[in-house]
Amino acid sequence: MxxxxxxxxxxxxxxxxxxxxxxxxxxxxxxxxxxxxxxxxxxxxxxxGKTALLQATADHFFRTCEEQILAERAEALNDDPASSHAFLKRLLTLLLICELDEFYSTVFRELWALAIRDAALAAAMHTYYRRYAAWMTDMIAELFPRADAIVSLLIPYAEGYALVGDSMPLDRQEVVSLWYRLITALPDKP
CATH class of the missing domain: 1.10.10.60 (Homeodomain-like)
Structure with a gap:
């Protein structure tokens, strides 16, 4: 068994x-x-039920993404513990040139479609995003003072970009460079 x-x-x-x-x-x-x-x-x-199965599928994907982000962070900071910028580049690459893009796009497009008609699934998705945003903010806050602003801009962008990024005028690597410049130009205080 x-x-x-x-x-x-x-x-x-x-x-x-x-x-x-x-x-x-x-x-x-x-x-x-x-x-x-x-x-x-x-x-x-x-x-x-189907909702419980879909919630577990979403949880699995989110855990996989978190593990990848933590691995990238550990590798970047292991190479140079003071290199928050190396981690930022790896994070942006992971979120915007994600190896899981096909999986990500398919699963989340379908989950959100189902969530429109399933209040329990919609609540689970919103709960996840609140948890994910808090987790990412805490992780980035150790390295960048405006973590709340970074996360508030980056997560929704990455979510949508996973679906439409290949249709945009800039290639994905150019978008990573653009986001890197935007984030590193943020003032330390609002």
Missing amino acids: AKRSDRTAEIIKATVQLLKEEGSEGLTLRKVAGRCGIALSNLQYYYP
């Missing part, structure tokens, strides 16, 4: 694949269970 964490990872992976292939309209617990080769009741043991 698979460990709980292995089973939940398999379920989340199947959920993401179905979201990518069929969109939110095609996602059902029955299809996810079928992809995993388990009974619907077995899936419902882990996730009693």
